[in-house]
Amino acid sequence: MQLSNTRAVITGGVSGLGLAVARHLVAQGGKVALFDVNDAKGAEAVAALGESNAHYFRTDVTDETGVVANIAAAGEFLGGLNAAINCAGILGAGRVLGKEAPMPLSNFQATVMVNLVGSFNVAKAAANLMQHNAAGEDGERGVIVNTASVAAYEGQIGQAAYSASKGGVVGMTLPMARELSRFGIRVMTVAPGIFWTPMVDGMSEEVQKSLGASIPFPARLGRPEEFAETVAFIVQNRYLNGETIRLDGAVRLAPK
Numbered sequence: 001m002q003l004s005n006t007r008a009v010i011t012g013g014v015s016g017l018g019l020a021v022a023r024h025l026v027a028q029g030g031k032v033a034l035f036d037v038n039d040a041k042g043a044e045a046v047a048a049l050g051e052s053n054a055h056y057f058r059t060d061v062t063d064e065t066g067v068v069a070n071i072a073a074a075g076e077f078l079g080g081l082n083a084a085i086n087c088a089g090i091l092g093a094g095r096v097l098g099k100e101a102p103m104p105l106s107n108f109q110a111t112v113m114v115n116l117v118g119s120f121n122v123a124k125a126a127a128n129l130m131q132h133n134a135a136g137e138d139g140e141r142g143v144i145v146n147t148a149s150v151a152a153y154e155g156q157i158g159q160a161a162y163s164a165s166k167g168g169v170v171g172m173t174l175p176m177a178r179e180l181s182r183f184g185i186r187v188m189t190v191a192p193g194i195f196w197t198p199m200v201d202g203m204s205e206e207v208q209k210s211l212g213a214s215i216p217f218p219a220r221l222g223r224p225e226e227f228a229e230t231v232a233f234i235v236q237n238r239y240l241n242g243e244t245i246r247l248d249g250a251v252r253l254a255p256k
Contacts, residue, residue, distance in 0.1 A: 004029030008083035014041040016197040018087035020224030026053045033074035035059035061118030071125040082142045084126035086119040092161040108161040115165035131183040141184040148191040154253040177242030186241040188234045193248025195222035216250040
C-alpha cells in the first residue's frame with residue numbers, strides 16, 4: 001500500500017506514538033482519523049495536521065457500539081478506510097499483592113479492556129469495513145497494526161495486568177492474520193521498548209538517563225518518529241503479515 005493512498009484510523013492518535021504515526025502518514029500524503037478521549041489535544045492535533053487531512057473522533061475503544069459508529073464516520077471523512085493503527089493504551093501498573101491489599105480486580109480488568117479488548121474491538125470493526133474495499137495489488141484490501149510492548153515477553157514486577165494485556169495482543173496477531181487473509185487484510189503488531197512518550201516526560205532527568213543507559217544500542221530512549229517509521233514500513237510492505245516486531249534497541253527488561 002502506498003502511504004499517499006493510506007486512509008487510516010489511529011487510536012490514541014492525539015499524543016505520543018499515535019500522533020507520531022499520524023504526522024508521518026499525513027506528511028506522506030495520507031489522511032487520518034484520530035480516535036482518542038482528550039478533546040483539547042484532539043483539537044490541537046487537527047489544527048497542526050490540517051482539517052482536510054485529519055479529523056478527531058472522541059472514542060472509548062472499549063465501547064463496541066461507539067467504535068462501530070465512529071469507524072463508519074471515519075470512513076466517510078477519509079473517503080474509505082484501508083488502515084487501522086491501534087496505539088491507545090494505559091499502563092495499569094500495580095502489584096498483585098500490594099502493601100495494603102491485593103490488586104482490585106477492577107484494576108486488572110480496566111487494563112485488559114483498554115489494551116487488549118479495545119485493540120480487538122477496533123480491529124474487527126475496521127476489518128468489517130475493509131473487506132468491502134476494491135482489491136489492490138496482491139489482492140490487498142487493508143492492514144491492521146496493533147501495539148504491544150516488550151513487557152509482553154519480559155514483564156516486570158508490578159506489570160502483571162499490563163503484560164497480560166500486551167501478551168494478548170501478541171497472541172491474537174497470527175490467528176487474526178490467518179483468518180483475515182481471505183479478505184486481503186494483513187495484521188501486524190509492533191512491540192516497542194522504552195520510548196520517549198508523555199509518560200516519560202513526567203519522570204526526573206535522572207530516571208530518564210537511567211532508562212536510556214539500560215538499552216544496549218543505541219543507549220537512549222526510542223523516538224516516537226522511529227515507531228512511526230516502522231508502522232509506515234509495515235503499511236507499505238505487503239509481505240509483512242502475522243508477525244510481531246520488537247522495536248527496542250535489544251533491551252530485555254529486568255525483573256524490576
